[in-house]
Amino acid sequence: MRPELRSFLLLTAFLFVLNFMGPLALLLPVPFIFYYKRVPALYRAVSAGIVAVLLILIVQDPLAHFVVLFQFTSLIAPFLLFLSLQEEGFGINFSIPAALLLTFILIAAGTLAYPLFFHQPMAAQLTAVLKESGFQPNPDLNQALTSLIHVLPGIIFLSEGIILLLNLMIFSRISHEPINFHNFRLPDMLIALFVAVGLLFIFTGIVPAIHSDLLHNITANTLIALAFAYFMQGLAVAVFFLNRIKMHPLLRLACFIFIFIQPGPFLVTALGFADIWVEFRKRSFIINKK
Numbered sequence: 001m002r003p004e005l006r007s008f009l010l011l012t013a014f015l016f017v018l019n020f021m022g023p024l025a026l027l028l029p030v031p032f033i034f035y036y037k038r039v040p041a042l043y044r045a046v047s048a049g050i051v052a053v054l055l056i057l058i059v060q061d062p063l064a065h066f067v068v069l070f071q072f073t074s075l076i077a078p079f080l081l082f083l084s085l086q087e088e089g090f091g092i093n094f095s096i097p098a099a100l101l102l103t104f105i106l107i108a109a110g111t112l113a114y115p116l117f118f119h120q121p122m123a124a125q126l127t128a129v130l131k132e133s134g135f136q137p138n139p140d141l142n143q144a145l146t147s148l149i150h151v152l153p154g155i156i157f158l159s160e161g162i163i164l165l166l167n168l169m170i171f172s173r174i175s176h177e178p179i180n181f182h183n184f185r186l187p188d189m190l191i192a193l194f195v196a197v198g199l200l201f202i203f204t205g206i207v208p209a210i211h212s213d214l215l216h217n218i219t220a221n222t223l224i225a226l227a228f229a230y231f232m233q234g235l236a237v238a239v240f241f242l243n244r245i246k247m248h249p250l251l252r253l254a255c256f257i258f259i260f261i262q263p264g265p266f267l268v269t270a271l272g273f274a275d276i277w278v279e280f281r282k283r284s285f286i287i288n289k290k
Contacts (some may be wrong), residue, residue, distance in 0.1 A: 044080050045085075055068055073106055073110075074160055075160055075164070077101040078100070079099070079164060081095075085098060086179065087209065093183070093185055096160065096184055097163060100228075100229060108153065142255075148180050151217070151221060155223065159229075162260075168181065171211055182239045184232060184236040185275070190226070194223070194227075234275065237272070238259065240281050242255060
């Protein structure tokens with residue numbers, strides 16, 4: 001069998017198996033580390049399409065059908081896009097936002113089917129679990145569940161964005177192909193979008209004349225996505241200084257564990273926002289140069 005065909009078949013098998021591994025999706029880069037250079041971008045897309053068709057044929061339950069395909073598409077496609085952009089020579093400041101944007105678009109598209117396939121089953125499952133735990137249904141509980149369900153797309157984006165980010169770090173470390181994540185920086189003008197969406201979120205919630213539950217929920221999920229983008233910029237600043245300090249690997253691991261445990265994410269996100277004006281990495285370079 002030709003090496004290219006064998007790599008293509010192995011890639012398809014890996015993608016199919018990894019879709020059912022739940023948290024072990026963190027191993028997503030493993031097949032790419034060994035095979036992605038042997039498989040052209042078009043073959044990768046065909047491989048993902050084959051897996052999607054197999055999932056459609058195998059998974060029959062409508063709810064599981066939706067969840068499995070949604071998870072597969074929104075995790076695999078951005079990673080494939082990132083690898084392809086890197087191969088084409090695009091920098092980290094383009095390839096990471098492009099992968100995040102594709103993730104956001106796919107999750108936003110999935111939410112169009114959410115009310116039809118996912119809302120009621122999810123609400124029923126949450127209610128059943130709470131009843132079994134001894135919680136009695138009440139208006140406050142129902143309101144909390146409704147609020148959680150409305151921001152679920154943003155939460156999904158947040159979780160899959162973290163998985164994508166960890167995949168990139170694992171991929172860079174194991175494949176010995178640095179992605180220069182420490183140089184990652186969002187466009188400064190993006191803060192204007194964040195402020196505009198934030199104001200729209202506030203006004204649609206408190207001003208009766210423009211109140212809209214749909215628009216309020218859309219802006220809430222968009223704010224979550226933008227906040228995660230600035231979390232990535234703050235993380236890039238943190239990685240930059242960790243690289244400059246040349247910290248012991250165990251201490252470095254402890255720092256990363258802190259970053260992903262509260263209040264670490266809030267502090268790193270604040271660092272990302274502050275970097276817009278302070279430009280920590282540039283100031284560090286000037287100081288060292290002097």
